Structures are given as C-alpha cells and as structure tokens.
Amino acid sequence: MSGFKELMEKRRAVRDYEDRSVPVSLIRELLTDACEAPSGGNRQPWAFSVVTDKKMIRRLSDESKKNLLADMKAVRSPILRMYRPILSDESFNVFYNAPCLIYITGPKDVHSAVADCSLAAAYLMFSAAERGLGTCWIDLGSSIKDQGLLDELGITDDRRIIATIILGYPGAIPGKPPRNEPRILKIIE
Numbered sequence: 001m002s003g004f005k006e007l008m009e010k011r012r013a014v015r016d017y018e019d020r021s022v023p024v025s026l027i028r029e030l031l032t033d034a035c036e037a038p039s040g041g042n043r044q045p046w047a048f049s050v051v052t053d054k055k056m057i058r059r060l061s062d063e064s065k066k067n068l069l070a071d072m073k074a075v076r077s078p079i080l081r082m083y084r085p086i087l088s089d090e091s092f093n094v095f096y097n098a099p100c101l102i103y104i105t106g107p108k109d110v111h112s113a114v115a116d117c118s119l120a121a122a123y124l125m126f127s128a129a130e131r132g133l134g135t136c137w138i139d140l141g142s143s144i145k146d147q148g149l150l151d152e153l154g155i156t157d158d159r160r161i162i163a164t165i166i167l168g169y170p171g172a173i174p175g176k177p178p179r180n181e182p183r184i185l186k187i188i189e
Ligand SMILES: Cc1cc2nc3c(=O)[nH]c(=O)nc-3n(C[C@H](O)[C@H](O)[C@H](O)COP(=O)(O)O)c2cc1C
Pocket: 011, 012, 013, 014, 015, 136, 137, 138, 139, 140, 141, 175, 176, 177
C-alpha cells in the first residue's frame, strides 16, 4: 500500500489505455471504495452506471459531442468554443478508447449531491491509482440527453450526471501538470 503522498503523485489524468478490459469484480471493488467518501448527512446519494461495451462507449461519446456542439451554438461560451475543433472531429472519442466508463449520478433534489458525488469520484480515482489502474474525469462526456441512452444507463429523470470517469490499464502515464502554490486569502490566528 502506498502512503497518501505517494498515491497523490501516482494518480494522473490518464488518456492512453491498453486494449485490455478491467474485470467487473475489480470495478466493484473500486465502487465500494468510492462509497467510503464522506457525504452531507451521510446520505450517500451517489449511484453508478458502468459501461464496458465499446460500442456503447462510442455512442455516448458521439451523443455528448453532438450536444456540446449544439450548446455552443446556443451559448456563446469562449471555453466551450475552444473545444469546437476536437468535438467536430468525427474520429475523436472523448473517452480516449478507455475500456470502461463510469457515470456517477446524484438526485437533482439533494443539495449536497455535487459535492458528494465529486468526493466519491475522487475516492474512486485514488482507489484505481492504488491498484495500478488509470482514470480521467471526462466532462466532455457528460452531456447525455437522449432518453434511450439514459434509459440504457439506468439514469432516471430525478437524477443527473455529476461525474464521468474513464478507467483502464494505462498505456502512457503523463507527467504531473504544474500546480500553483495554495492561494491563502488569510490565516487568522
Ligand atoms: C471536473 C473535471 C473535468 C475534466 N474534464 C476533462 C475532459 O473532458 N477531458 C479531459 O481530457 N480531461 C478532463 N479532465 C482532466 C483534467 O484535465 C486533469 O485532471 C488536469 O489537467 C490535471 O491533471 P492531473 O489529473 O493529472 O493532475 C477533467 C478534470 C476534472 C476535475
């Protein structure tokens, strides 16, 4: 077992995966670890939709790309517009051909759901890193609106996607992108 400091260094946003599937038993272990995350009132509002079917992952990538491109037309967001070239590229898979994709969803009416599910995502990513697996949070893959796809994922109307995490055995592990020093506004002693 690595120390936490070592584990923090080990977890990187991995965008290159081996063509090797992750056993469902192992994915279940990661989900159990994700549930160790703290949550408001210990409500544990998260739920997981796991996809290992390559064709389905591709369909979800195409759906999200389509919706983000449509959103770009409606909202003049410079950040979204930055992604237009890659989203317009038909061959681009927002999930980087990872063999597993996990949506973490929370109830729309639970105030702390975004924080709770994001914490579960962090626990999941650390648990994966500890086991030599790679992950990356893929916001570009979160825009799923098609009712058929949502039904297939088991995401009911009262829930929304909060975290989208890809998982697999890493090919290349990138170096650590630089971090800023903590911006401390004040320490009042
Ligand atoms: C909320 C969130 C959304 C992200 N969305 C994407 C994404 O859509 N595509 C992608 O390639 N990486 C995405 N990332 C990964 C970040 O780019 C990555 O975490 C960051 O560059 C720092 O690298 P590190 O995770 O190795 O420390 C996302 C990360 C977070 C936390």
